[in-house]
Amino acid sequence: MQAINIGLLGLGTVGGGVAQVLRDNAQEIARRLGRDVRIIAVCDKSAERVAELCPQATFVANPMDLVAREDVDIVVELFGGTGMAKEAVLQAIQLGKHIVTANKKLLAEYGNEIFALAEQKNVMVQFEAAVAGGIPVIKALREGLAANQIQSIAGIINGTSNFILTEMREKGSAFKDVLAEAQRLGYAEADPTFDIEGHDAGHKITIMSALAFGTPVNFGACYLEGISKLDSRDIKYAEELGYRVKLLGITRKTEKGIELRVHPTLIPECRLLANVNGVMNAVRVNADMVGETLYYGAGAGALPTASAVVADLIDISRLITADTENRVPHLAFQPSQVVPQNFVSIDDISSSYYLRVQAADKVGVLGTIASLLAKENVSIEALIQKAVLDNNQAEIVILTHSTIEKNMKAAIAAIEAQECVAAPVTLIRMESLHG
Ligand SMILES: NC(=O)C1=CN([C@@H]2O[C@H](COP(=O)(O)OP(=O)(O)OC[C@H]3O[C@@H](n4cnc5c(N)ncnc54)[C@H](O)[C@@H]3O)[C@@H](O)[C@H]2O)C=CC1
Ligand SMILES: N[C@@H](CC=O)C(=O)O
Ligand code: NA
Numbered sequence: 001m002q003a004i005n006i007g008l009l010g011l012g013t014v015g016g017g018v019a020q021v022l023r024d025n026a027q028e029i030a031r032r033l034g035r036d037v038r039i040i041a042v043c044d045k046s047a048e049r050v051a052e053l054c055p056q057a058t059f060v061a062n063p064m065d066l067v068a069r070e071d072v073d074i075v076v077e078l079f080g081g082t083g084m085a086k087e088a089v090l091q092a093i094q095l096g097k098h099i100v101t102a103n104k105k106l107l108a109e110y111g112n113e114i115f116a117l118a119e120q121k122n123v124m125v126q127f128e129a130a131v132a133g134g135i136p137v138i139k140a141l142r143e144g145l146a147a148n149q150i151q152s153i154a155g156i157i158n159g160t161s162n163f164i165l166t167e168m169r170e171k172g173s174a175f176k177d178v179l180a181e182a183q184r185l186g187y188a189e190a191d192p193t194f195d196i197e198g199h200d201a202g203h204k205i206t207i208m209s210a211l212a213f214g215t216p217v218n219f220g221a222c223y224l225e226g227i228s229k230l231d232s233r234d235i236k237y238a239e240e241l242g243y244r245v246k247l248l249g250i251t252r253k254t255e256k257g258i259e260l261r262v263h264p265t266l267i268p269e270c271r272l273l274a275n276v277n278g279v280m281n282a283v284r285v286n287a288d289m290v291g292e293t294l295y296y297g298a299g300a301g302a303l304p305t306a307s308a309v310v311a312d313l314i315d316i317s318r319l320i321t322a323d324t325e326n327r328v329p330h331l332a333f334q335p336s337q338v339v340p341q342n343f344v345s346i347d348d349i350s351s352s353y354y355l356r357v358q359a360a361d362k363v364g365v366l367g368t369i370a371s372l373l374a375k376e377n378v379s380i381e382a383l384i385q386k387a388v389l390d391n392n393q394a395e396i397v398i399l400t401h402s403t404i405e406k407n408m409k410a411a412i413a414a415i416e417a418q419e420c421v422a423a424p425v426t427l428i429r430m431e432s433l434h435g
Helices: 015-026 026-033 046-051 063-068 083-096 104-121 138-142 160-171 175-184 200-213 232-240 302-319 365-375 404-415
Strands: 004-009 037-043 076-077 098-101 150-156 244-254 257-268 280-287 293-298 350-359 381-387 395-402 426-430
Touching: 004 015, 004 063, 004 244, 004 302, 015 026, 015 037, 015 046, 015 098, 015 302, 015 350, 026 037, 026 365, 037 063, 037 302, 046 104, 076 083, 076 302, 076 426, 083 098, 098 104, 098 302, 098 404, 104 200, 138 200, 138 293, 150 160, 150 200, 160 175, 160 280, 160 404, 200 257, 232 244, 350 365, 350 404, 365 381, 365 395, 365 404
Parallel strands: 004 037, 004 076, 076 098, 257 426
Antiparallel strands: 150 244, 150 280, 244 257, 280 293, 350 395, 350 426, 381 395
16 A cells, blocks of 8 residues: 655754654554654754754744645644744644644644645544643544543643642752753643643643534633642642642533633642642543543653654544544534534632731630621632741641632732732632542
C-alpha cells in the first residue's frame, strides 16, 4: 500500500518528538497500519534543525507552500499560537488536507470555525495531543464513553503548573526556579504565562466540556485563575489539614447550566488526583452509566505528546477512505446536535472554601469573623488559629461547608472591611471529589 505522506508545520519540542517516534517505531506503526507513515516536508524557522532531525524531508520556508503540496496527505500543525497556525490550518482544510494538531489554544478559540470548515470540506481534524498530552482522553470522551451522559470532568491538565506545585511542596523550591526548569524541559508554552495563569488548562477544559456536553467550544465562558498568586503558606496549611493544592480544570453539568472553570483547588490527600505529581496529568470523568473513570499519564514533553500526535496520524490514515458518516464527529456529537447551552457564572457556583485571614491577635476577632460568615449563610467546617505573626497579628485558617460563591465573596468583603483585618483574605476553592 502507498505510504501516508506528512507535511509538518513546526519542528520544535513536539515536532522533534514526532520525527523521533515515526523513525524509532516505524516498523511497529507499519505493522499496525499496513502502510508506512513518512514526513516528506517540514516548515520551521530553523532549516538547520530540519536538516538534522528530518534529513529525508524537504525544507519548506513558507507554510502556505507546504499546505499546498499535492503530495501531502495530512498536515501536522505544531507551530502553536493562533497567528500563522490558524491561517495555515484553514488554508490546508480549504485545500482538502486532513489535520492533526496539538494546539489547544487554536481549538479552544477557533475550533467552531475550524470544525465547520472541515465538515464542509469533508476532512478530519484530530487533536488528541491538545488535551493532557499523551493520555488518550479525547479518544475516551469521544468513543470509549459514548454510551454515557457525562456529568462532570475534573483534571490536572497543565503539566507545568503541576510540576511547579509539586516541587514547591516537596522541596520548598522557589516558584521562578521551578518554572525555568519546566521551560528547560520543554513542558511550558512559548509564553509560560499561559501555563501559570490557567489559560492553557482553560483551553483544555473548554475542549473537553464541548466533547462531554455537545456544546460549541466556548473559551470565553471559562473562569480562569492560575497559580502565580499562590502563597507557599497556604500549600503548607492545606497539607496540615489533610489537603493538597492542585490547579484543576473543572466542568460540570448542573441545573443552572454548565460550570467551566480553572483555579487552584484543595483536594483531600486521600484522593487519587491529590497524588498526581510532577508533569503528570490526570483526568477524572463522572458519567451516568460507567460511574467514575480516571485517566493518568504524561501531560507534556516531546515523546508523550508525539505519541498522541502519531496515534491521530494512524487513525486518520485508517479512516481516510471511509465514508464521512463512518467517522467519529469532531466534537463527539453529530454537528447538528452540537448546541449552545447556558454556562454558569463563577458567582453562582456552589463550593466549599479554604480562607486565610490575617487579623489582630485580640479578644473578639474570631467571633466577629464567625458572625460575618454566618450573616451570609456561610457555615464553618473547621477553624484554626495559626502562628502569631509580627505586629501582634495572627493567621486564621477556616474551612467552610458548601455555599454559593457570591455569598462567600460578600462575607469576605465584610471581613476585609474590619479594622482588625490586616490584609486581603485568601480564598481557595475545595473539591471533595467523591461520588
Ligand atoms: N511542549 C509540550 O509538552 C506540548 C505542547 N503542545 C502544543 O504543541 C504545539 C507546539 O509546542 P512545542 O513543540 O512545545 O513548541 P516549540 O516552540 O518548541 O515549537 C514550535 C516550532 O514551530 C516553529 N514555528 C512557529 N511558528 C512558525 C512559523 N510561522 N514559521 C515557521 N516555523 C514556525 C518554531 O521555529 C519551533 O521550532 C503548541 O501548540 C503547544 O501548545 C501540546 C502538548 C504538549
Ligand atoms: N504547557 C503545557 C504543555 C502541554 O499541553 C503543559 O504544561 O501542560
Ligand atoms: Na491527550
